Each structure stands twice: as C-alpha cells, then as structure tokens.
Amino acid sequence: MSEWYRRNGDVLTLTLHVQPGAKRSEVAGLHGDALKVRLAAPPIEGRANAALCKFIAETFGVTLKQVALKQGAQSRHKVLAVTGSSVDPESCLKP
Numbered sequence: 001m002s003e004w005y006r007r008n009g010d011v012l013t014l015t016l017h018v019q020p021g022a023k024r025s026e027v028a029g030l031h032g033d034a035l036k037v038r039l040a041a042p043p044i045e046g047r048a049n050a051a052l053c054k055f056i057a058e059t060f061g062v063t064l065k066q067v068a069l070k071q072g073a074q075s076r077h078k079v080l081a082v083t084g085s086s087v088d089p090e091s092c093l094k095p
Contacts, residue, residue: 003033020048060085
C-alpha cells in the first residue's frame with residue numbers, strides 16, 4: 001500500500017501535491033508521499049480547489065458532494081476525503 005492514500009471504511013483519504021495553472025488536468029504520478037495532480041485551473045479565488053474536487057470526483061466515480069477538502073486550502077499540499085468510491089486508488093497511477 002502506498003503512503004498517499006488511506007482507506008477507513010468507505011472513506012478514502014488522499015494526500016495530494018497540486019500544481020495549478022497546468023495545460024490540462026491530470027494525475028502526474030507520485031511526488032514524495034503524495035499523489036501529484038496537475039490542474040488547468042489558476043490558483044485564484046479558490047478556483048483550483050473547486051477544479052481539484054471536481055477532478056477527484058470524476059476520477060473516483062463519485063459526486064462532488066462526496067469529496068471534501070480536509071487540509072491545505074491555501075497550500076499545494078492538500079488532504080481530501082472521498083466517500084463511497086469503489087475505485088482502487090492505485091489505478092490512478094496506471095497510464
């Protein structure tokens with residue numbers, strides 16, 4: 001098991017390193033003990049956080065309401081909680 005996620009019941013906790021302002025939103029592999037995510041949204045007025053939650057919801061097959069930003073609203077290092085996803089987090093790393 002990797003260090004960038006934990007599963008506790010139906011809650012998946014993700015540790016992410018976010019790079020806003022990229023050409024497109026995508027998973028870019030591991031960055032230390034975090035999953036690196038590039039976002040097309042700029043880091044202005046919470047737009048990157050909103051785009052990140054939407055991207056994670058789509059990636060893990062859940063609704064936007066099932067994704068919560070737990071830590072790092074003003075940081076590149078973020079912790080998100082995803083509830084009710086049956087997607088294996090390791091599948092995010094496969095090309």
